[in-house]
Amino acid sequence: MQRKEKHALCWGIAQLSVMCGSALWLLGENHFPLSWRLYLCALSLAIGMAGYWSGTQFFIGKLRMIQVRWLAPGILLASGVFCFLWNVDNAWLIPGSTTALGLIMLWAGWKLVCVQNHYRVLGFTLMLRGGFNLLSAANFSPDWFIIWFTVTSFLKVMSMLGLVYAVLDEIQQRYGRTIDSLSHGFLIRDRRGFVQVANERCARLLGFNNAQELIGLHVCDLLPNLTRDMADQYFRRFEAEGVQFPLTDTAVVKLRGGNSLPVEMLGSPYVERGQLFGLIQLLDISERKKKDDLLYQAARIDPVTGFFNRHALSARLEQELAKAAADGRECAVLFIDLDKFKRVNDSFGHAAGDELLRTAAGRLHTLLRPADVLARFGGDEFIVVIPQLSPGSAEQMAADCAAEIIKAMGKGFELSYHAISVTAGIGIACYPAHGSDSESLVRNADIAMYEAKKAGRGEQRVFNDAMNAAAKDGLVIDGALRGAIAAGEFYLVYQAITNSHTGKLTKVEALLRWNSSLLGPVSPDRFIPVAEDSGIIIELGTWVLEQACRQMGTWKQSVLDDVTISINVSAWQLADPGFVELVSQALIRNRLAPHQLELELTERVLIEDAANVQAVLAQLRALGVGISLDDFGTGYSSLSYLTQFHLNTLKIDRAFVMDIEHSERSNNLVHAIIAMGHSLGLQLVAEGVETAGQAAILEKMGCHYLQGYHIARPISPDDLLRFADLRVGQAPAPYSDYAI
Template structure:
């Protein structure tokens, strides 16, 4: 059950204390009804056929119709999109109620013919339709959350629905009255069907009564009163014997009072409170107008011109330009997120303000400095001859911007990257140049940051290629386009096959076999490496289980892991599920970690690695020697093996420096009790040199290229018969 909120958008307040006057009124009306019903002294009034005349009925009903019309008119004309849509539900619902009440008025006994002769049966039918419409409206208002409509068109649909309902009731009663059951018999009074219909209205109203009672906002009080008094009104119409007696009079009076409370609810919401707020808002408007005018063209944090003014400045610069070019220089702070994350956004805002002040002071004469948003700034620079002429100023700009900033009692050094696009060389309109300057800026970031780049058309093709790969990669898993190849790993001392490394491939329709070097970095950037990594684990374990069942000797399948799998994925669950689903012993799986994984949040990684080791899997460090120095972490993480990167291995026989590096890695690994495996072994000379250096295991084209699963099984079974064959 959803509690109603106030008709206005003001915050909810503490639960209401019931207004004393409203309680007294309701109790008084209820006691009056009970008195009339039970007292023998009111018997003449209950039997009267003239007490409630057609004229009195006309006056009361006409008043009710007018109030219903006012409910609609006030709510409809005071409508604002930010207001709760429930006010509009009341408006359209009571428009229909008022129109049906009008038909009831014209059909009352003693009134002139309204298409068909007036009669109690006819009037009662219109009456019940109006009452059920009112009850349904209050029920919807009570149940619906007090939120605005998503579309302004909703209120027109509701108006159409209200008018359609009214038209349907008119047509059915005036032109097909026989469909209505008999609800009044002259001389006998109400039929059981009429009584059941009235009690049905009462039952329906009990739900909004309970919800309005529990509503925490005092603005719902008029609706609570209206609902309670409407229930009293309906009870009156279960008691009358003829349409002119005291119960009919009381029922109509109560209905008018209830309509008055509903009007009070919409009037307070739509007219009185908006008027009071308007008087307060006007006092602030004059002061705000100047500020709004400023903010329309400036950034509120740095007070630099915003993108709108930068666009205008560019257009004016192009119009004034007689020779030369107009440059857009897109500037972005490097690693600004780290400042926000470590020092907080308040300190980050201070950095942005300081950078804005520096740019304002350092910008060339006539250039417009603007903030685009976030940590992005833009220079609109006219009178530029060519990109080379920008170099001295940009170098000076980057050097000055990286000077330390005093923040929170400490010096904070930051750098920026910049991209440049020239008009008309790179485009004539602002948006095109801005996009290209942005592209050049990201190219500068990829080159190591703290530098600047001039836009080149090849940058767009690179960006488009990465976007195309990302879009295709998002569907590759679902379309079963990924596959695994396996490269054998050989024990150097015995020649025995000791494992295979799982290597991912992408067979993309229309593109052929896409190199991992192209799509893996994109998968890392967009986070797709997490589901792809989980797929590799499942597939490799399932394939190794199949080889094991086919007679493969004990060995391992090595699977590379990404740093994102540690930070964003559920790596432990993925490993456990892959082993369990494949029915593969944990000792048959080896996980390859890069040095960067060990250095990123080492406490978290260490905890995960320790739990993985408890599962029984082995661990190795991939591409060792190409990353940061991580010797201090090797013992702590208790890995089993170091994989020597192929950049040191491939030409080790021709480069003494590589030989020295490999010798150092092997000796260091052995001193820590670790094995080493060299990748990229392509000829016998390299193999022999690695054997002399003490390397434990090798893999490379000298033994086999990466093989499809079927060919790998043939290699495994052949290797069982003797030493693995060299294929060089």
């Protein structure tokens, strides 16, 4: 039955062969000739002896393949020798056979006693049987036959039972050791819940000294929190139809000592003697649970700041909104964006940037209530959720919190022994006024944050529907911008800039226009901010530079041969490492002198990344290209820019020029700007000149150049060429005579 139990097979064959030989000798007298009986009995004896020998050798682990190969020849040789001896004198038949079996049994018993302590009873039984056989062979007489037969039968039965026990015990030990060697707990329970089998690992897991202590206990005795009803209900699952095995469950079980153990239970049914049992494996998943907890934390916690990340924020915000809806309360979301973070990373490295984020997050956390939620949304963006607010109080509460945050961020940070000034722009959206779900609230707070950043540094804005309309318009424009350059939808117009004293056309400004195939004409104030946010401004600025320089090349040998062309440049372009080379190549390709190109920057461009901008402008000045500061007076108007960046031209914003005739304050301010420009050696251009009176006042103040509708509107290259031709060779005249 068990092919691995070859000792059982050998012992069984040996016993069967001996019995067959005895029966053949006693009952075969009338059926076989004496010579055949002798030979068959000799063969049976040889097979019996070989069976006991090989079975014992296999049992103690010393049977070798070479010995197996010599068994058959040995049996034939031994049977031949026995047959020959008995033919010579058949009086040796019974004593000889008994002696041979006795010797082999003595040897087998001695081997078992010496090698396997567990089988000493079996070994001694075989030795007694062998000894009795030898004693019988020496003193056998017919008078002792009944005694001999009784004792022999008893010893034979005992040895056979011992051999059966040895086989079964080997099987039991094998499976017992297999179960004990398992790295997880294992037990077998019956229908009533009592433990029938358990291994040592299971005992240790459940806080017992050894497996034997578990045998006979009810599973409720092993797990204090388990009730009998729960144990019975679990067992009934083994009898349910269509169940896939093994049954897999995870639980945190309470042990006898009060400790908790997370386990995974694998259950399978097992039928023995017609009764259903449950095979239960217990796997200690403490380490796996720790790893799962770490993965769960990694999925929810930002590794830099230690606060919620975007995914955890979304889930938490949904919970807070559900509570607010159930309680009739409000909730506020603050979207916070730190300024200058990229500059910190570029200047001091990402480690310093991470330290700034950690410090900023810690500072934010100190300003919040225990119930408030702080999360890092990504990059230098944070979100604060203020939950459970009274109806009508969300906006004011959020605004007050935003003001405190802006104030706290404005105190500066110490990084790498440097004092870093960081400001924050904050957008606010409230539930239910600005959205009913987490996605819409975060999106609207983000929109409001961008509006705050447009207003300047350290600003906050509350979301309104107008912002949403602008954001949707931005999305539409962003989609239409993709491919607009390749489709040839952009073109340039040029606005004349004339000398205020002579009226001579000395400069032109190239202005970008877009006639979208989807949206029709789109004004620059709509698509330029979108292009900057999306990064398309770099590609667009490159196209403008190429087109403007190419146009200047076509004006060679005309009245516009020595005109300076001015184009606007964004911060994105200055941050591009290849920008200076791009400018140089554009001048070379179109055979333009460097002084014929002037790049216009806004104050915001100068302050975005001052160190990098200063380095790029130095390279452009070395190239010979002019630098102009556009819209002076409308931004931060820091006078340090005028010396720090070594500008060539200052353009006075139209907001001051338009009231110069009627506002003494505007008049005095423009006059002061012009005087300051003269003292710094800057060329001055007045924008938005729309009347002859404005032109006259500016000329008298000493402004060098004029630009505006009174001079000329933005026009096509051909119209600008005709406009220039009209002014060649003419004496200065009122600007209204030449206005286009």
